[in-house]
Amino acid sequence: MSAFVISKRDNGNFKFSFASRKGKTIFTSIACREKSDCEKIIETIQHDLESFTFRKARTGSGKYFFRITRGGFVLATSRKFSTELMLQKGIDQFLKFVPEAETLDFSISEDVFTEQ
Numbered sequence: 001m002s003a004f005v006i007s008k009r010d011n012g013n014f015k016f017s018f019a020s021r022k023g024k025t026i027f028t029s030i031a032c033r034e035k036s037d038c039e040k041i042i043e044t045i046q047h048d049l050e051s052f053t054f055r056k057a058r059t060g061s062g063k064y065f066f067r068i069t070r071g072g073f074v075l076a077t078s079r080k081f082s083t084e085l086m087l088q089k090g091i092d093q094f095l096k097f098v099p100e101a102e103t104l105d106f107s108i109s110e111d112v113f114t115e116q
Contacts, residue, residue: 001021001097001100001101001102002018002019002020002021002093002094002097002098002100002101003018003019003101003102003103003104004016004017004018004019004042004101004102004103004104005017005018005019005103005104005106006035006038006039006042006103006104006105006106006107007106007107008106008107009031011031013031013032013033014031014032014033014034014035014037014038014107015028015029015030015031015032015038016028016029016032016038016041016042016103017029018076018094018098018101020093020097021093021097024079025079026078026079026090026093026094027066027068027076027077027078027079027094028076028077028079029041029075029076030074030075030076035105035107039103041075042103044070045068045098046098046099046101049095049098049099051070052068052069052070052075053068053069053070054066054067054068054069054091055067055069056084056087059080063080063081063082064080064081064082064083064084064086064087065077065078065079065080065081065087066078066087066090066091078090078091
């Protein structure tokens, strides 16, 4: 199952990423000051996906990536893909699995998988 994963950055801000069913990160969000901001963006993506735009781009070295925007504001940037076909597969996978993706919160503690 695909998942949104909320985590905390070293500077105290929060971010979320979307991971494929195989565990590969498809994209990572912008920095959010509050965890609730991440949760709101995730909820909006899951329930109002039509209001977001995917903008495809290339790096100077020829890798492909996309940005997720809403109202002209960039909310997330994808990982780099080696081909345009792989880029499209990443977008298609996101669109297919986002409605039932679960949200995992790893921001509470760095020791998510502590020994008991």
